[in-house]
Each structure stands twice: as structure tokens, then as C-alpha cells.
Amino acid sequence: MDSLTQIVLGAAVGEAVLGKKVGNKAMLYGAIAGTIPDLDIFASFFTDTVTALEIHRGFTHSIVFSVIFAFVFGWLVSRYETYKEFKGWAWLFFWAFVTHPILDAHTTWGTQLFWPLDLRLAFKTIFVIDPLYTVPFLVFLLLAMFQKRTSKKRQLYNRMGLILSTSYLACTILLKWLAFNQFEKALESQNISYNKLDTRPSPLNTILWNANVETDDAFLLGSYSFFDTQPITFETYQKNHDVIDKYRSLDKMQRMIYISQGWFTITEKDDQIYFNDLRFGLLNTEPNSENFVFKYEIQEKPNTKEIYFIESPKGSRDAKKLMSDLWVRVKGN
Structure with missing residues (x-):
């Protein structure tokens, strides 16, 4: 806390x-x-x-x-x-x-x-x-x-x-259990086959809950407010784990995967590779956003086989945007 x-x-x-x-x-x-x-x-x-x-x-x-x-x-x-x-x-x-x-x-x-x-x-x-x-x-x-x-x-x-x-x-x-049941029902009604389901409250409240759902090749992210009147929807994020195959045997990569408990995606942008920890969600509620709370750039150490991780910075503008989005979303879809 x-x-x-x-x-x-x-x-x-x-x-x-x-x-x-x-x-x-x-x-x-x-x-x-x-x-x-x-x-x-x-x-x-x-x-x-x-x-x-x-x-x-x-x-x-x-x-x-x-x-x-x-x-x-x-x-x-x-x-x-x-x-x-x-x-x-x-x-x-x-x-x-x-x-x-x-x-x-x-x-x-x-x-x-x-x-x-x-x-x-x-x-x-x-x-x-x-x-x-x-x-x-x-x-x-x-x-x-x-x-x-x-x-x-x-x-x-x-x-x-x-x-x-x-x-x-x-x-x-109790609130977590109620939200978890809603996500389970939504996945069942949409005939979505999944391996794991993980839920957590959104920032500053326990009314709006977020879910991470693991499938074979992707993660689904969804949200549920106790004030919702519409069905739960899920955004799909491809795992892209094959991108880091060349790094998998390295100590730091294995430790980072273990820290994230497997809840991560890999994205590539402007010739850079990013490790996204999904456990803490996104900094906004925009569809298909890749602005994750914890996002790390993977860099190679020159003339070595080692890598290191650099956390992407977060600014006050990100926080304001998140608070604004949350206030709207908490009130229901």
C-alpha cells in the first residue's frame, strides 16, 4: 500500500x-x-x-x-x-x-x-x-x-x-469473488476457451475490476463495473513470445518472466523490443492501447550476450488521463 x-x-x-x-x-x-x-x-x-x-x-x-x-x-x-x-x-x-x-x-x-x-x-x-x-x-x-x-x-x-x-x-x-464470477460467465457466454483467469481492482476503488485472460497464443483484457448494464467485452493482445526466443536462455530474461508470473506480452516499435507486464494493466482505457503501466525496453549490452531492462517513464499526463478514463468507466458501460 x-x-x-x-x-x-x-x-x-x-x-x-x-x-x-x-x-x-x-x-x-x-x-x-x-x-x-x-x-x-x-x-x-x-x-x-x-x-x-x-x-x-x-x-x-x-x-x-x-x-x-x-x-x-x-x-x-x-x-x-x-x-x-x-x-x-x-x-x-x-x-x-x-x-x-x-x-x-x-x-x-x-x-x-x-x-x-x-x-x-x-x-x-x-x-x-x-x-x-x-x-x-x-x-x-x-x-x-x-x-x-x-x-x-x-x-x-x-x-x-x-x-x-x-x-x-x-x-x-467478497467483491473480488463477485467480479470473478462475472468474468467467468462472460467468457462462457462468448464461448471463449482459456487457460487462466486473473482479476484485480482498478486504481483507487473496488467498484471497477480488471481481468487478464490467458489463451494459447494471446491474452484478453477486460473490465467490469458493478454499475455496468452492457455485456463484458475483451481486447486481444498477442503474446508474441517468439520475439524473445533469442533471449530466453539468458538469466535476466528468465528472472523477468518469473517475476511477471507469465503475464506478459512482447511488442516491437521503432526497432525496439518491449516487455509488457500485464498484471498492472494499462494507463488508459482506449481500445487496443499498448500504454502499459509497467513497460520495459529490452536492450543488449554492447559486445556481450547480456541484456538489461529499462522501465518506460510515466508522466503526470498519463496519471491525469487514467483518472479521467477511470471516472467515466466506473460509472458503467
Whole structure:
């Protein structure tokens, strides 16, 4: 999830664990702990694109990390804070750390919660930014913050924020199931034979859902809003995987295919080859668009047999266009 959401979650968890004893400091340290797992994003400054993608939401989003660094930070804070109980601080950091990846596991990218096992949990029930999850949670956290640490209202407000946000997260599982059934029915009614069906919410909401459908030689992309009155339609994108046959044996290509979980197409434009990760969809809703959220140019290293990937830049104009398209599409077809 986005940084603000993780800060709010961490602060609320910190308050639940230690708020009665240390007041707003529990929120402060919880908020800090809620952001620490995402420091893995700085790997992109020190390594190549593929390795940075592998590192993201890996070790720092694991139970192992939560346990080890809960002891480390708990010990450090207990050394200089007025409240000296190591166990209390360690418990705060553990829960603030571990709830971060548990929430992230509900997004499309997912997390390696059980690192070092090579298993990435991605339930794909909520977008990384969802105001319906974050805003009510933030409001209750602020209400709690301005109450005395021993006040029953403080505990009530914080508890309500946790209950509402968790309940909404649970509802997204039901909404995903309903959307999945609609896509299944559409594929059946259109006599489309397919190998796999994958669904996820569109940005900022859980009303409009997107689907990736794999067939033998292509992927079908479709969308469904709970306000739709017309049948679901699908756009076809050829896999074109044969274009990268010459690169398939290379380590970086194999790793990139594994990261995408096989949900990718290859396009060629102006003598350049692009690797398109379909798991995150498109930056607009135009028919046959190839403006994918995550699109990587494949380049060969001079005088070697190696390749590297360069992510295509995204600008504010792309974001504005996407928001405009989504607002129209959410209201139904």
C-alpha cells in the first residue's frame, strides 16, 4: 500500500499495543515502523531493474524481518526512552512491522511474507491506494490522537479505525469473488476457451475490476463495473513470445518472466523490443492501447550476450488521463 496508509496502520497498531503507557509516542514509533519495510525501494539506486524488482517486498516484508528487527528496534528505543520495558517496545515494533506486509499481500504485487521461501502472496483484492480504506482510518486515528492516553474515547476511536479498515479489507475479498464470477460467465457466454483467469481492482476503488485472460497464443483484457448494464467485452493482445526466443536462455530474461508470473506480452516499435507486464494493466482505457503501466525496453549490452531492462517513464499526463478514463468507466458501460 502507499506510504500514508502504512503510516496510519502502523500508528494505529502502535497505539493499540502501547498507547495506554506512552501516549502519542506509541503512534509515532508505530508510524515509523510502518514505513521501514518499504525502504527496500532504494535498491533501485544500487542495482539493475530486474534485481530491484526481485528485492521489492522481499526480505523486509517477511515474518523473519519482523521478528529480528522488532528485537533490534525494541532494544534501541528502550535504551533512551523514559518507558524502559523492552518487551513492550519489541511487541510494538513486531506488530507494526508484520501488519505492513499482511496488508500488502492483498495488493497485486504481493509480498514474500514467508521469506526465504520462494512464495509471493498476492490476493489482488485492493489497489495500492484506496481512499475508502485509508480516509476513515485516518479520521479515527486523528480523533484518538487528541484524547488523553488513558481516555476510553481514545481506545474506542483507535479500535473503530482498525475495525472499519479491516472490515473493508474483508469486503474486498467478497467483491473480488463477485467480479470473478462475472468474468467467468462472460467468457462462457462468448464461448471463449482459456487457460487462466486473473482479476484485480482498478486504481483507487473496488467498484471497477480488471481481468487478464490467458489463451494459447494471446491474452484478453477486460473490465467490469458493478454499475455496468452492457455485456463484458475483451481486447486481444498477442503474446508474441517468439520475439524473445533469442533471449530466453539468458538469466535476466528468465528472472523477468518469473517475476511477471507469465503475464506478459512482447511488442516491437521503432526497432525496439518491449516487455509488457500485464498484471498492472494499462494507463488508459482506449481500445487496443499498448500504454502499459509497467513497460520495459529490452536492450543488449554492447559486445556481450547480456541484456538489461529499462522501465518506460510515466508522466503526470498519463496519471491525469487514467483518472479521467477511470471516472467515466466506473460509472458503467
